[in-house]
Amino acid sequence: MARDRRGVCSNLFTDARDHRRFVEPPLSSDGFVAGLVEHLRRTGQPETFPGLYYGPIARDAPFAIVRKITIDRSKRPDGDLAPCPRCGREDKFIEGALAHFPSLQCCAVVGHCCADKKIGAEADREYQRRTAREQAEDFLLSAVPLVARKQDILCKNTPAADEALRVYRKFRKEASKIQRHLRALNRSGGVLRVAERVRAQFETRDMVFGPLEGTTALIAKYSPVQELEAVRILLAEYAGGSTEEATFNYVVSLTADENRRRDAHARLRAADQFWDKFSARLRDFRQFWTRDNVERLNAYGSHRDSPFSFQAAYELVQRRPRITFRHRQHECRILLGAELDEAVLDEWPRAPSVARQP
Numbered sequence: 001m002a003r004d005r006r007g008v009c010s011n012l013f014t015d016a017r018d019h020r021r022f023v024e025p026p027l028s029s030d031g032f033v034a035g036l037v038e039h040l041r042r043t044g045q046p047e048t049f050p051g052l053y054y055g056p057i058a059r060d061a062p063f064a065i066v067r068k069i070t071i072d073r074s075k076r077p078d079g080d081l082a083p084c085p086r087c088g089r090e091d092k093f094i095e096g097a098l099a100h101f102p103s104l105q106c107c108a109v110v111g112h113c114c115a116d117k118k119i120g121a122e123a124d125r126e127y128q129r130r131t132a133r134e135q136a137e138d139f140l141l142s143a144v145p146l147v148a149r150k151q152d153i154l155c156k157n158t159p160a161a162d163e164a165l166r167v168y169r170k171f172r173k174e175a176s177k178i179q180r181h182l183r184a185l186n187r188s189g190g191v192l193r194v195a196e197r198v199r200a201q202f203e204t205r206d207m208v209f210g211p212l213e214g215t216t217a218l219i220a221k222y223s224p225v226q227e228l229e230a231v232r233i234l235l236a237e238y239a240g241g242s243t244e245e246a247t248f249n250y251v252v253s254l255t256a257d258e259n260r261r262r263d264a265h266a267r268l269r270a271a272d273q274f275w276d277k278f279s280a281r282l283r284d285f286r287q288f289w290t291r292d293n294v295e296r297l298n299a300y301g302s303h304r305d306s307p308f309s310f311q312a313a314y315e316l317v318q319r320r321p322r323i324t325f326r327h328r329q330h331e332c333r334i335l336l337g338a339e340l341d342e343a344v345l346d347e348w349p350r351a352p353s354v355a356r357q358p
């Protein structure tokens with residue numbers, strides 16, 4: 001393609017070219033858009049894609065961004081920049097957009113910075129609004145149908161949360177000194193170790209019993225019931241419909257209002273995060289009461305040089321674990337209910353994270 005001295009293109013923008021007529025902007029699902037994206041991926045050359053407009057475009061012509069476009073220079077035959085019909089320059093841009101110009105009833109690929117300031121800002125705002133809405137819609141369409149299953153999982157975990165709370169409270173109340181000692185130990189690294197005195201009591205050697213597990217049992221205020229309830233509250237108003245169509249209509253009604261849409265998006269995301277907290281903590285809490293952990297605790301607490309002397313025992317009573325802590329005259333005996341084992345923690349369904357524009 002010949003150029004004059006200013007780099008203005010001599011025939012790309014002056015030759016009459018056929019272009020496709022677009023009264024409305026093409027949808028991103030339109031074959032035209034998909035075809036262009038694929039063509040750019042291969043060639044980096046919008047100017048060789050049929051149907052785009054390359055006549056003159058005024059800088060203040062209103063437009064809508066159909067999708068943003070980044071040109072891969074390494075794909076272009078000369079490694080140059082892409083031409084922009086709005087500037088009328090051939091070697092112009094890397095970052096641009098497929099834009100629809102209603103006054104010209106056409107689509108053009110233009111650079112991102114050559115529009116009139118006000119018109120460009122308005123197109124950007126409209127694009128942000130539209131893509132945010134589309135992404136929220138996609139997310140809600142996959143997330144709302146999962147709410148009923150999530151509510152079911154919450155119900156199934158209610159007994160486990162109740163039992164975890166009972167066990168935690170009993171431990172905190174009846175073995176409070178042990179709990180506080182282990183909490184401090186956890187803060188300073190969480191390893192059960194004793195400096196054992198040897199020979200003349202001047203030398204010591206490190207006795208390591210292993211990691212302190214299930215430290216959720218040691219936190220000052222563990223509230224599994226409240227954590228579960230927090231998820232329940234977030235989900236409560238998004239139970240949607242019982243059929244696919246009802247769900248769809250419900251999502252459409254949610255997304256019609258910007259505030260409701262934003263709320264729904266944020267609350268459903270938060271429900272997943274709160275669930276993650278609940279399930280991670282409950283899983284961890286159960287680790288505190290395993291035979292391995294209790295035996296390590298006992299080895300540490302009953303060592304003659306332990307900084308804090310206590311005993312811990314794990315036994316099975318009618319096939320249920322019973323854990324006993326002793327510190328001086330205090331005894332704390334906890335029988336673990338089967339509900340703890342029956343928690344359903346691995347089946348939480350998740351909406352895929354949505355990204356329309358690659």
Ligand SMILES: [Zn+2]
Binds near residue numbers: 088111113114
């Ligand atoms: Zn331009």
